[in-house]
Amino acid sequence: ILFHAFNNPSIDSYTDWIDHLSAKGMVVAYIQYPTDVRPEGGEDFEPTIIDGTSDWPHHVPRMLSIESALNRLNEIITASPRDTAIDAVLDNLTIMPEHLWIGGHSLGGAYSLQALGMAQAYSWGNETLVVDTEMAAARPVQEQWLPEYTNLPENSIVHLVVSEDDMTVGQCNSVHQHALFEQIDSNQSLLLYIPSDRYGFPRLVATHYLPANEAHDTLADWAFYRRVDAQADWVVAHSRGDLNTADFAYANLVNTGMLTNLGKWSDGVDVLPIQAYTDPSESKRFADCF
Secondary structure, three states, X not given: OEEXXXXXXXXHHOHHHHHHHHOXXXXXXXXXXXXXXXXXXXXXXXXXXXXOEEOOOOHHHHHHHHHHHHHHHXXXXXXXXXXXXXXXXXXXXXXXXXXXXXXXXXXXXXXXXXXXXXXXXXXXXXOEEEEEEEOOOOEEOXXXXXXXXOOOOOOEEEEEEEEOXXXXXXXXXXXXXXXXXXXXXXXXXXXXEEOOEOOOOOOEOOOOOOOOHHHOOHHHHHHHHHHHHHHHHHHHHHHHOOHHHHHHHHHHHHOHHHHHOOOEOOOOOEOOOOEEEOOHHHOHHHHHHO
């Protein structure tokens, strides 16, 4: 289940991301929520942003639409017989929502955290779960949508990703959102910091837009799409009982050497690696967030 950013509602901005997931055997639901809805009083609203949350009134219609979309998705998955339009796409393939990948970009990353709370009502992701937020915005603070993760499986991996030169949402949202997953093994719940390395050419700049097609460059290939491939491999391998593939993918998702390596420049100098934090609250890098 993939959620778009605030200014990128079109699926055309995320087909590369979707292709990497679906190529591994995933059924991808791309959720478009209404970013253009302006509640009364919203234009002059001064939000309070605390610990990775915000009280924007705009969250309310968007959360209602996401709730409706997930209800509809559940109807599609559980329908018997299955809708002929779904069969036309999937043929004889079975959707197995107990093995779940959920995530998004920017505001969509924040909303994916709320949607994960909603998904637990359907027991989605209760066997295998990957949560992947890329440069997440502040999530809703409204009480009716505060996520309570009561049934996350042992097979859970969380990647909350920030980038050095994000001029849009900053890093503190993801730092605080990491605390939502304290019940998961610390090696499997990571805040990932993608640095910008301007050593060679072309310059590698870790911007807010790495996950979007419009900014698909070498850094995106190494720091984002390679990781998405491993996430998808891990989930799908568990759904098939293929533990050899699952173990190899797992090493690429939690092993700091395999996960963080971004290759070398043409003269052999190492590209600055991704930095992985199991407890970002204790890192000097994020001291300004607290």
